[in-house]
Amino acid sequence: MQALRxxxxxxxxxxxxxxxxxxxxxxxxxxxxxxxxxxTIPSPKIPFDKITVEDAKKILTNLTPEEEKxxxxxxxxxxxxxSTGVRVPNExxxxxxxxxxxxxxxxxxxxxxxxxxxTEKKIENEKKRKQKKALQPKPEKSFNFYNNIYFFVRETxxxxxxxxxxxxxxxxxxxxxxxxxxxxxxxxxEVKNFVTQLQYSHSINKMNQExxxxxxxxxxxEGRFFNQMHFFxxxxxxxxxxxxxxxxxxxxxxxxxIYLSPNGARTMKEYDHNAIYIIGGIVDRSEEVPLTFxxxxxxxxxxxxxxLERYLDWTRGSKSLTIDQVVGILLRIKQNNxxxxxxxxxxxxxxxxxxx
Amino acid sequence: xxxLLTGRGLRPILLFNNFKGSIRTIKSDARNDEHFxxxxxxIKDNQYKDIDFWVECDRKIxxxxxxxxxxxxxxxxxxxxxAHQSDLKKDDFELGISLxxxxxxxxxxxxxxxxxxxxxxxxxxxxxxxxTDRIDQLLTEIHQIADFFDVDTCQSxxxxxxxxxxxRDGYRYLDMAKLTSHTLGPEFYSPLFRAALRFDDKKEVDKxxxxxxxxxxxxxxxxxxxxxxxxxxxxxxxxxxxxxYRWIPGARQMELIKEAFVREGYCINNIEPRKxxxxxxxxxxxxxxxxxxxxxxxxxxxxxxxxxxxDDIFLSTTIEELQRFITFMNESGRFDxxxxxxxxxxxxxxxxxxxxxxxxxxxxxNYLVDVRRKRVLVLGRKHMLSWPGKFMxxxxxxxxxxxxxxxxxxxxxxxxAALSSGRQTQIVTLDELRDHKYLLGGELGLKANNCxxxxxxxxxxxxx
Numbered sequence: 004m005q006a007l008r009x010x011x012x013x014x015x016x017x018x019x020x021x022x023x024x025x026x027x028x029x030x031x032x033x034x035x036x037x038x039x040x041x042x043t044i045p046s047p048k049i050p051f052d053k054i055t056v057e058d059a060k061k062i063l064t065n066l067t068p069e070e071e072k073x074x075x076x077x078x079x080x081x082x083x084x085x086s087t088g089v090r091v092p093n094e095x096x097x098x099x100x101x102x103x104x105x106x107x108x109x110x111x112x113x114x115x116x117x118x119x120x121x122t123e124k125k126i127e128n129e130k131k132r133k134q135k136k137a138l139q140p141k142p143e144k145s146f147n148f149y150n151n152i153y154f155f156v157r158e159t160x161x162x163x164x165x166x167x168x169x170x171x172x173x174x175x176x177x178x179x180x181x182x183x184x185x186x187x188x189x190x191x192x193e194v195k196n197f198v199t200q201l202q203y204s205h206s207i208n209k210m211n212q213e214x215x216x217x218x219x220x221x222x223x224x225e226g227r228f229f230n231q232m233h234f235f236x237x238x239x240x241x242x243x244x245x246x247x248x249x250x251x252x253x254x255x256x257x258x259x260x261i262y263l264s265p266n267g268a269r270t271m272k273e274y275d276h277n278a279i280y281i282i283g284g285i286v287d288r289s290e291e292v293p294l295t296f297x298x299x300x301x302x303x304x305x306x307x308x309x310x311l312e313r314y315l316d317w318t319r320g321s322k323s324l325t326i327d328q329v330v331g332i333l334l335r336i337k338q339n340n341x342x343x344x345x346x347x348x349x350x351x352x353x354x355x356x357x358x359x
Numbered sequence: 360x361x362x363l364l365t366g367r368g369l370r371p372i373l374l375f376n377n378f379k380g381s382i383r384t385i386k387s388d389a390r391n392d393e394h395f396x397x398x399x400x401x402i403k404d405n406q407y408k409d410i411d412f413w414v415e416c417d418r419k420i421x422x423x424x425x426x427x428x429x430x431x432x433x434x435x436x437x438x439x440x441x442a443h444q445s446d447l448k449k450d451d452f453e454l455g456i457s458l459x460x461x462x463x464x465x466x467x468x469x470x471x472x473x474x475x476x477x478x479x480x481x482x483x484x485x486x487x488x489x490x491t492d493r494i495d496q497l498l499t500e501i502h503q504i505a506d507f508f509d510v511d512t513c514q515s516x517x518x519x520x521x522x523x524x525x526x527r528d529g530y531r532y533l534d535m536a537k538l539t540s541h542t543l544g545p546e547f548y549s550p551l552f553r554a555a556l557r558f559d560d561k562k563e564v565d566k567x568x569x570x571x572x573x574x575x576x577x578x579x580x581x582x583x584x585x586x587x588x589x590x591x592x593x594x595x596x597x598x599x600x601x602x603x604y605r606w607i608p609g610a611r612q613m614e615l616i617k618e619a620f621v622r623e624g625y626c627i628n629n630i631e632p633r634k635x636x637x638x639x640x641x642x643x644x645x646x647x648x649x650x651x652x653x654x655x656x657x658x659x660x661x662x663x664x665x666x667x668x669x670d671d672i673f674l675s676t677t678i679e680e681l682q683r684f685i686t687f688m689n690e691s692g693r694f695d696x697x698x699x700x701x702x703x704x705x706x707x708x709x710x711x712x713x714x715x716x717x718x719x720x721x722x723x724x725n726y727l728v729d730v731r732r733k734r735v736l737v738l739g740r741k742h743m744l745s746w747p748g749k750f751m752x753x754x755x756x757x758x759x760x761x762x763x764x765x766x767x768x769x770x771x772x773x774x775x776a777a778l779s780s781g782r783q784t785q786i787v788t789l790d791e792l793r794d795h796k797y798l799l800g801g802e803l804g805l806k807a808n809n810c811x812x813x814x815x816x817x818x819x820x821x822x823x
Contacts, residue, residue, distance in 0.1 A: 072507055082470040087432065
């Protein structure tokens with residue numbers, strides 16, 4: 004069954020006719036420097052959160068006398084937590100002490116200890132589960148992958164088709180701009196959540212017949228976004244994206260741009276093939292502040308929101324959707340000739356429209 | 360001396376919050392564990408128990424099918440359960456002491472020793488001045504482990520010291536606790552209050568109240584109870600501190616103070632806000648201190664400068680709209696009253712139609728203009744222009760109107776208009792406008808909060 008599914012999927016991708024409805028004038032100003040990601044900037048080796056063993060030793064030997072006092076007190080605090088039953092890991096390494104030193108308050112330290120306790124228990128429970136599973140008898144293979152009529156398609160061939168489409172989109176297709184200038188207002192956890200949402204949106208995008216070309220602007224080369232994007236599976240140089248420090252307004256005219264935000268001025272009725280859409284690179288878990296709308300007002304770009312109230316009975320939840328949902332909805336509308344109901348039913352989570 | 364503001368109809372902002380509950384502490388210890396209740400079920404009589412009883416308890420719990428962490432930790436959790444009670448009784452104290460004697464006899468790591476000693480210190484400190492010998496012994500043992508302690512042990516040491524004569528050493532441990540946490544709650548200050556009140560030391564109590572004010576700490580129920588237990592003289596001093604430092608007590612605290620006065624033989628009448636004399640003895644009452652002219656000028660200058668020059672303007676409005684509003688204000692002059700149109704119209708219950716809301720607004724503005732003879736400004740949004748014409752025409756004839764985009768907020772404009780019009784303008788909203796406190800600062804510094812609160816008392820609120 005799996006091979007059958009893969010076959011039919013690949014057959015759909017082989018293009019018979021390719022039509023891009025973007026205005027070629029918007030693509031004329033694209034310079035070759037912006038098209039491909041250059042390897043002049045060295046790729047980071049460590050995620051920004053983690054500290055290596057050697058760095059930790061250096062930090063712990065070069066402490067100021069105030070920090071040494073604080074370290075001693077924190078070790079006492081750890082002992083007190085351990086003996087009173089607070090959720091605290093069994094072993095503490097030198098890297099963990101370095102991260103705990105930076106935390107300002109008791110509550111933030113407790114949350115960090117709780118997180119490490121949970122990861123320890125997860126690893127222990129997974130080991131037990133694997134040991135249990137090894138004792139049980141293995142089920143027989145239901146499908147024989149060799150000596151079969153059906154054409155077995157491997158993942159590498161599928162990826163070759165996908166990346167072929169993406170490279171074609173890079174040269175001729177419509178771009179989707181990501182505005183990454185909001186890095187200062189996001190916490191570490193939100194940055195990581197943004198990158199996981201990017202993973203999903205990348206997979207949705209590449210499997211489509213006419214994908215977007217993702218281009219990221221206002222990225223800081225020593226920032227957290229750039230650091231984290233390298234660590235989600237593959238090196239950034241293998242993926243056909245554009246990642247640049249410049250502003251997107253240097254390249255594209257304001258007349259052609261449309262900014263998508265949950266607080267937009269007007270509701271969207273149909274997909275405009277002559278325009279280029281912008282998504283703000285924000286994950287707001289903490290506060291709902293209209294940052295993208297403020298930026299659109301400042302730069303005098305048209306701002307637009309999805310017609311959620313018109314097609315859905317909203318019961319609970321915030322009306323700001325995640326990035327993979329937005330990308331999926333845009334792709335569906337482009338193909339289906341503005342069939343909003345089908346796009347929303349596929350991508351908007353059901354818990355937001357759930358009725359008892 | 361103190362104005363209790365209650366009344367009907369048009370009433371100013373109530374002086375006390377309606378927050379009647381106590382702040383719940385999150386117990387993430389083993390006390391919050393599901394198996395802790397089984398431990399409590401073994402102990403039925405609240406009397407002093409021998410070591411044999413605790414040995415049996417230990418054996419019973421080790422035989423149960425529970426995770427091992429809890430088996431190592433249940434004694435500490437029980438001790439803390441007795442030590443952290445607010446009103447410690449004699450029976451619980453004796454139970455705790457018996458547990459402590461049992462745990463001393465066992466061999467224990469340095470890790471567990473700290474927690475046992477700190478919990479025992481807390482127990483003895485809450486009990487009172489009859490346990491000074493034990494407290495001295497515990498303190499010497501604690502200092503053998505380390506010189507600098509963390510937040511929990513510092514708190515328990517302060518409680519222990521407050522029962523003895525050398526309670527002033529508690530200040531040292533307060534500073535020690537600030538090394539690892541930037542804010543401290545009122546649980547650190549309440550034992551110091553208790554000790555200072557026990558010795559009837561007025562200077563120290565003044566010092567402590569000032570420290571509470573400087574570090575922005577709220578007054579907890581415990582502190583109020585300590586004052587009440589002392590008597591009438593200290594109660595009046597408490598109320599004086601409320602007046603001087605502009606503290607706003609909760610409803611529960613006011614009830615406790617009221618009951619305390621009733622026990623002393625006073626009768627309490629509710630005073631109407633506009634009368635300035637007491638109904639019983641016809642003495643003049645001290646009014647609440649209003650904003651002085653100099654403070655108001657500073658508020659005005661800092662707000663007008665900061666509101667216009669910030670980068671966050673686009674989060675609520677645009678530059679063009681603000682400038683349009685500023686030219687409008689310069690042309691139109693000063694106002695007596697500023698009405699937040701949407702807030703007043705939508706303050707009514709939900710099942711009212713749009714027509715009735717417009718009628719509400721019209722009636723409010725008719726009252727202010729015809730009866731009170733005031734010059735009124737109405738702020739709203741552009742969709743209000745599409746409300747029924749007969750009401751909106753009358754509003755626009757009697758009062759000046761300014762309408763803002765449908766997507767932008769008008770809070771800054773109300774404050775700008777009120778502060779630039781002068782000292783005696785008033786704003787009509789149900790909104791407390793606390794979001795805009797961050798715009799002040801600079802010249803005012805630490806006083807910004809108080810100035811804004813005092814200014815906010817002059818707002819009018821309508822009650823439906």
